[in-house]
Amino acid sequence: MVAVGDELLLGDIVNGNAAWLGAQLAAVGAPVVHSSMVGDTVERIATAVRRALEDADVVVITGGLGPTSDDLTREAVAQVAGVGLVRSPTIEQELRAKFAAYGVDMPQAVLKQADVPEGAAPLDNPVGTAPGLRIEVGGALVFAMPGPPHELTAVFAVASAELRTLSGGVGLTRTLHCAGTGESAVAEVVERTVTVPEGVDLAYLAGGGVVRVRLTTVAPSEADADAVLAPLLDALADALGSAVFGRDDDSLPGVVVARLLAAGSTVAVAESLTAGLVGAALTEVPGSSAVFRGGLQVYATDLKAGLAGVPQAVLDAHGAVSPQTAAALAEGVRSRLGATYGLALTGVAGPDEQEGHPPGTLHLAVAGPGGTRTRSVRLPGDRARVRLLAVTSALDLLRRTLP
Amino acid sequence: MVAVGDELLLGDIVNGNAAWLGAQLAAVGAPVVHSSMVGDTVERIATAVRRALEDADVVVITGGLGPTSDDLTREAVAQVAGVGLVRSPTIEQELRAKFAAYGVDMPQAVLKQADVPEGAAPLDNPVGTAPGLRIEVGGALVFAMPGPPHELTAVFAVASAELRTLSGGVGLTRTLHCAGTGESAVAEVVERTVTVPEGVDLAYLAGGGVVRVRLTTVAPSEADADAVLAPLLDALADALGSAVFGRDDDSLPGVVVARLLAAGSTVAVAESLTAGLVGAALTEVPGSSAVFRGGLQVYATDLKAGLAGVPQAVLDAHGAVSPQTAAALAEGVRSRLGATYGLALTGVAGPDEQEGHPPGTLHLAVAGPGGTRTRSVRLPGDRARVRLLAVTSALDLLRRTLP
Numbered sequence: 139m140v141a142v143g144d145e146l147l148l149g150d151i152v153n154g155n156a157a158w159l160g161a162q163l164a165a166v167g168a169p170v171v172h173s174s175m176v177g178d179t180v181e182r183i184a185t186a187v188r189r190a191l192e193d194a195d196v197v198v199i200t201g202g203l204g205p206t207s208d209d210l211t212r213e214a215v216a217q218v219a220g221v222g223l224v225r226s227p228t229i230e231q232e233l234r235a236k237f238a239a240y241g242v243d244m245p246q247a248v249l250k251q252a253d254v255p256e257g258a259a260p261l262d263n264p265v266g267t268a269p270g271l272r273i274e275v276g277g278a279l280v281f282a283m284p285g286p287p288h289e290l291t292a293v294f295a296v297a298s299a300e301l302r303t304l305s306g307g308v309g310l311t312r313t314l315h316c317a318g319t320g321e322s323a324v325a326e327v328v329e330r331t332v333t334v335p336e337g338v339d340l341a342y343l344a345g346g347g348v349v350r351v352r353l354t355t356v357a358p359s360e361a362d363a364d365a366v367l368a369p370l371l372d373a374l375a376d377a378l379g380s381a382v383f384g385r386d387d388d389s390l391p392g393v394v395v396a397r398l399l400a401a402g403s404t405v406a407v408a409e410s411l412t413a414g415l416v417g418a419a420l421t422e423v424p425g426s427s428a429v430f431r432g433g434l435q436v437y438a439t440d441l442k443a444g445l446a447g448v449p450q451a452v453l454d455a456h457g458a459v460s461p462q463t464a465a466a467l468a469e470g471v472r473s474r475l476g477a478t479y480g481l482a483l484t485g486v487a488g489p490d491e492q493e494g495h496p497p498g499t500l501h502l503a504v505a506g507p508g509g510t511r512t513r514s515v516r517l518p519g520d521r522a523r524v525r526l527l528a529v530t531s532a533l534d535l536l537r538r539t540l541p
Numbered sequence: 542m543v544a545v546g547d548e549l550l551l552g553d554i555v556n557g558n559a560a561w562l563g564a565q566l567a568a569v570g571a572p573v574v575h576s577s578m579v580g581d582t583v584e585r586i587a588t589a590v591r592r593a594l595e596d597a598d599v600v601v602i603t604g605g606l607g608p609t610s611d612d613l614t615r616e617a618v619a620q621v622a623g624v625g626l627v628r629s630p631t632i633e634q635e636l637r638a639k640f641a642a643y644g645v646d647m648p649q650a651v652l653k654q655a656d657v658p659e660g661a662a663p664l665d666n667p668v669g670t671a672p673g674l675r676i677e678v679g680g681a682l683v684f685a686m687p688g689p690p691h692e693l694t695a696v697f698a699v700a701s702a703e704l705r706t707l708s709g710g711v712g713l714t715r716t717l718h719c720a721g722t723g724e725s726a727v728a729e730v731v732e733r734t735v736t737v738p739e740g741v742d743l744a745y746l747a748g749g750g751v752v753r754v755r756l757t758t759v760a761p762s763e764a765d766a767d768a769v770l771a772p773l774l775d776a777l778a779d780a781l782g783s784a785v786f787g788r789d790d791d792s793l794p795g796v797v798v799a800r801l802l803a804a805g806s807t808v809a810v811a812e813s814l815t816a817g818l819v820g821a822a823l824t825e826v827p828g829s830s831a832v833f834r835g836g837l838q839v840y841a842t843d844l845k846a847g848l849a850g851v852p853q854a855v856l857d858a859h860g861a862v863s864p865q866t867a868a869a870l871a872e873g874v875r876s877r878l879g880a881t882y883g884l885a886l887t888g889v890a891g892p893d894e895q896e897g898h899p900p901g902t903l904h905l906a907v908a909g910p911g912g913t914r915t916r917s918v919r920l921p922g923d924r925a926r927v928r929l930l931a932v933t934s935a936l937d938l939l940r941r942t943l944p
Contacts, residue, residue, distance in 0.1 A: 145746050147573040148714065148757065149564030153556050156578065160552030170550040172585065175559065175576040178744070182574065189592060206728045206745050240919065245725035265922060286748065288926055343553055352553075407817075407838070413824040414810075414817020417838040421816040424892065424924065432848065433838035435810070435820040441835045441878060475844060489827065522825065 139163075139173040140186045142201035142211055143285060146175040155200045155290055166298055167305030167356055168196055178202065183214035187280065191218075195278050196301060198294075201285030203268035205248040211282050212271070216255035219275050223253040229260055233267055265292045272297065279304075307356045310363035312371045314351045315388055316381040317534040324349045324378065331377040332370050347530030348390065351378075383537055390533045391419045391426075397540045398429035398479075405536065406475035407433035408446050408467040408482040410458070411500075415529045416483065431477045436467065442484075446470040457493045459484050461501045461512040468505035479539070480505040483532050487521045498524050502532050504539045511539060542566075542576040543589045545605035545614055546688060549578040558603045558693055569701055570710030570759050571599055581605065586617035590683065594621070598681050599704060601697075604688030606671035608651045614685050615674070619658035622678045626656040632663055636670055668695045675700065682707075710759040713766035715774045717754045718791055719784040720937040727752045727781065734780040735773055750933030751793065754781075786940055793936045794822045794829075800943045801832035801882075808939065809878035810836035811849050811870040811885040813861070814903075818932045819886065834880045839870065845887075849873035860896045862887050864904045864915040871908035883908040884939050886931055890924045901927050905935050907942045914942060 139159055145151050153175060160170045172193045176182040183202065190197040202211030216223050229252040237244035251268045254260055261270030261281075266289040271282040281297045283290050302308070316324055321344040328351055334340045343350040353370055357363035375382050384393045398405055407416045417433045420426050434445045439458045442448045447470035448463055456462040464482050472480025481504055488497025498517040503510055513535050517527045542562055548554050556578060563573045575596045579585040586605065593600040605614030619626050632655040640647035654671045657663055664673035664684075669692040674685040684700045686693050705711075719727055724747040731754055737743045746753040756773055760766035778785050787796045801808055810819045820836045823829050837848045842861045845851045850873035851866055859865040867885050875883025884907055891900025901920040906913055916938050920930045 144742065144744050144757075145755070146559070147563050147576060148567050149560040149562065150746055150755065151748075152560040156549070157552040157555040160550050162552075164551050171580060172589070173550060173578040177574060186575070204745075204747075205725050207732075208744055240921065242723070245729055247725055247728060265926075288922060341548070341551075341553055409817065409820075411824075412817075412821065413833070414812065414815075414820035414836065414838065417812075417817035417840070418815065418821060418928075421814075421840065421890075422925065422928075427840065430816070430840050432840040432844045433817065434848075435817060435836035435838065437820070437824065437830065437833050437835040445835065445837075445878070475848070521827065525821075 140199045141175045144177045165309045166302040167307035167309050168301045178208040180210045180214045184217045187218045191278050197280045199282045203284050221256040224256050226252050226254050261296050263293050308360050309356045311354045312367045315384045316349045317383050319381040321349050327377050347527045392423050394537050395423040395426050403478035404429050404431050405479040406431040406471045406477035408471035410484045411487040413437050431475045459495045464501040464503035465510045468503035472505045481536050487524045500528050502535050543602045544578045547580045567712040569705040570708030570712050571704045581611040583613045583617045587620045590621045600683045602685045606687050624659040627659050629655050629657050664699050666696050711763050712759045714757045715770045718787045719752045720786050722784040724752050730780050750930045795826050797940050798826040798829050806881035807832050807834050808882040809834040809874045809880035811874035813887045814890040816840050834878045862898045867904040867906035868913045871906035875908045886935050890927045905938045
């Protein structure tokens, strides 16, 4: 892989594309052996691509396909392939049509995105202007992909399909997702439950309060691969019990939405320190409008009473950051927004203390037909991390409460 | 830079170290020209380091210094330098002492962390066990650093100090942040306003509805560098006008919070399609509690009337997705939450249409002491992208409304 962009070398942005692509390529049986980041000059891009062609049969380049003078991937690929750039009338027409559809004037500079190294095939970009490119160089295959992640995702699908066919092997990944348990505890259960056979890779991925157990293998077909992985996964899920909230492509918000839907239930949220992150997470899930009523961002303390109906007596007796206030918030938002469940969070994100409570303090509550349950935890990390972990903790409490 | 680790190539983790190091190295006048990620084999690490030595005077390796059989950076560096590994009694003693201090038995495997390529100097690691390494190869300098980010931060300080002295130069970056204008349009203005002098690098970074214009140069001192960059930046800011919301480390939420604070004003939000993302963005900013009252996540249509006080007549006449409803939401949340400004969003994230409006439809409104203004746009992209761009558009409208 070759990622192009000065901003990567200067540290303006993190190379998230490399991580995404690395996983994608491993899954189609074409694991990455080397990955580079280079700056926006034809010479450096060309050097990196040439070196990549020494190492591998397939080279995937990301970035440098934009319309500005910094965008030099097309030129570099042409140089490596020993060909010139040709202006494609078809692509030019498509570019003009794209701008027209949005009612925006097309700047002249965009026309360079219609240039194609001679012999290269353009790959359609339905979510941006720059087409991807596919070109054979010697016996190897070079793909040039757009840098913006949402465009990369859209354009890479075509390359991915071709690579899967070429590799003749299928990589399969099966994953268990756990919440509410730490990585070491999960590892302990895993290690006493299964012996990982030859050819299967087991990895733990931890982040944002979620611990994932990932099994990978390569086999001639997906069915062969799953015959190896499925029994291992089932054994682990059994041993890990209620810590497991989902498998494979499941997400915690997705699982919560699916279970609310199955129960014909709705939820409303009352958020203080997270100020909207929980509602945002739930509504990332398509179809969440059937289960998510809405919520109250009760950031200022007085709004906990004014908006969510927390009795002033509770605030006076226990303060804004307490399990009692969390419970009252959950019951209040459940009632005022007419939801089956109310989910509430109150706590201290930091860096300052609040009412004598240290950063990381979190009180959660779920109010439902069966009553109200609360949970109090102390979260590690800085402000951003505390808020992120609070979202996971809240959604996990709701998940564990749902039938 | 060479980052070592299979997990990087498989996409298990993102190479955050490269971004951090890239910024650090640019700041000491030693900008990165090439960055690699390779797997855990001596051959691949050595190849990457040799290639890096063709490109640069300084090579920084991260990872592969741990105690396991996968940790092969010491071996690879020794190979490249054409020397053997020597067990250092001093480091061995320090390792034993570190484990003793924690009352933990030292596994035998840890002893390999006392191996040093002949001629290399160890660099102290106060927060982990593996020392870093510094070795001269030919006329170039090779540093090997631990992979875990908190260890890298601690050990790199020594290397950083040496590099600053060697480079005789300081790298400075100045950035303009723009919103409400596309990348091509910004580039057009930039290109007709300034000619970029030799030694100054200009780059465009676009994402999430924000376009950044970044200028970089290296000079003997920061003052010298700023003497070159500041006039360019000022000229560009002048030409780009109200599109510019900030410079350097500014963020759009940060600028909005700072301006509300300066005006002694507060804001409350009414969010439909974004369901909390705007509140979350504002409260990422430390100190936002002085200006952010809270908000209403009015996801379900009935809540726009019930919670935010949108008159039923407005909903009946214009529907939930309209400028009139946006205006009523902004006025309603301003009043009900007792804020100086109300900021409201209503629209269609997709993938489905709503009330006949296509995905990407967005109506914004800001209600304030001077009245209510609305703005309607059509956003591109999928559900996630529409929501992300909606947040930027809303914050930008608020920014442009504030005094």
